[in-house]
Amino acid sequence: EVQLVESGGGLVQPGRSMKLSCAASGFTFSNYGMAWVRQAPTKGLEWVATISYDGSSTYYRDSVKGRFTISRDNAKSTLYLQMNSLRSEDTATYYCTTPIPTGYFDYWGQGVMVTVSS
Amino acid sequence: DTVLTQSPALAVSPGERVSISCRASEGVNSYMHWYQQKPGQQPKLLIYKASNLASGVPARFSGSGSGTDFTLTIDPVEADDTATYFCQQSWNDPYTFGAGTKLELK
Numbered sequence: 631e632v633q634l635v636e637s638g639g640g641l642v643q644p645g646r647s648m649k650l651s652c653a654a655s656g657f658t659f660s661n662y663g664m665a666w667v668r669q670a671p672t673k674g675l676e677w678v679a680t681i682s683y684d685g686s687s688t689y690y691r692d693s694v695k696g697r698f699t700i701s702r703d704n705a706k707s708t709l710y711l712q713m714n715s716l717r718s719e720d721t722a723t724y725y726c727t728t729p730i731p732t733g734y735f736d737y738w739g740q741g742v743m744v745t746v747s748s
Numbered sequence: 749d750t751v752l753t754q755s756p757a758l759a760v761s762p763g764e765r766v767s768i769s770c771r772a773s774e775g776v777n778s779y780m781h782w783y784q785q786k787p788g789q790q791p792k793l794l795i796y797k798a799s800n801l802a803s804g805v806p807a808r809f810s811g812s813g814s815g816t817d818f819t820l821t822i823d824p825v826e827a828d829d830t831a832t833y834f835c836q837q838s839w840n841d842p843y844t845f846g847a848g849t850k851l852e853l854k
Contacts, residue, residue, distance in 0.1 A: 675783075675791065675834055675845040691842050725790055732797060733838020734781035738790040 632656040634726045634739030641745045642716055652709040652726030652739055659707035660684070665729045666700060666711050668722035669741075676722075679711065680729055693719075716746045750774050752835050752846035761854045765823035768849045770835035772816045779839035780818045782811055785848070786831045794833075795820060827853055 638650040652664070666678040679700040680689045688700050699712040709726055726739040751773040760766045770780065778798040783791040793802040795811035798818060810821045822829055830853050835846040 674847040675836070677843045677845075730796070733779055733843055734793060734796045734836065735783075735791070736793055736802075738792070740790055 632728070632737045634728075634737060636724065636726050636739045636742035639724065639742035639744045641747065643748050644717060644746055646716055647712070647714045648716060648744060649713070650711040650724055650726075650742055650744070652711075654707045654709065654726075657728075659702075660704035663729050663731075664700075664702060664709045665727050665735065666709075667725045667727050667735060667738075668720075669725070670719075670722045673722075678724070681709070713744070716744075718746050720744065721746045749842060750776065750837055750840045750844050752837060752844055754833075754835060754846040754849045756847070757850045757852065759852045759854050760825050762827055763824045765821065766825050766851065768820040768822075768833050768851070770813075770818045770820070770846050772818075772837055774840065775815050776837040776839035778814050779837055780811075780813065781836045781838065782820045783834045783836065784829075784831045785834065791834065822851075825851075825853065829853070 633655045635653045642648045663682050665680040667675055668678050669675050681700045685702050697715045701710045723741040723743050725741045727735040728737045730736050753771045780798050782795040784794050785791045794805050794809050798813055799811045812819050832848040832850045834848045
């Protein structure tokens with residue numbers, strides 16, 4: 631059974647940093663690209679970043695470019711999202727998910743809440 | 749970015765048929781996908797590439813459309829289908845989602 635378990639969220643002040651983790655199991659992690667999708671409170675979903683199976687390629691939405699870094703450790707089957715210079719508009723539940731080459735998101739973690747507030 | 753427009757809410761009675769629409773601001777070929785999200789839960793994939801049923805999803809769910817207009821149909825609707833339904837396109841970068849349609853049961 632595929633499992634994606636996010637951790638590392640919480641309350642953080644504007645301008646500070648936070649690192650999210652996603653522990654994967656139930657599939658061969660090193661064979662698959664991974665992604666982060668977020669959802670602001672009572673809002674819709676928003677793709678944040680994607681990383682290739684080997685970490686050699688990364689993609690970001692414009693609003694997080696230069697501030698967020700997606701990475702992975704295939705030996706630990708873990709995905710990361712380093713978030714710097716956080717803004718109030720980054721407040722959301724962040725989901726770890728498995729993007730399929732045709733562009734849909736197959737499996738989703740339960741999500742981790744990030745609140746950016748002073 | 750490609751904007752996906754969904755009606756905000758629908759209310760139907762159990763046993764009825766419901767169609768949820770999603771209109772794209774530009775063509776997305778058949779690269780439209782649908783998700784169900786219940787309160788407090790993560791999204792769940794229902795339909796991929798417009799009309800393909802995801803694994804384990806009941807055949808009551810179906811999808812259709814191409815280009816800019818897409819429809820998710822539930823027939824018949826059951827009480828457990830109370831949820832918000834999102835469409836998502838993956839033809840144009842960046843991938844975008846609709847704002848969601850909240851389905852309520854009468």
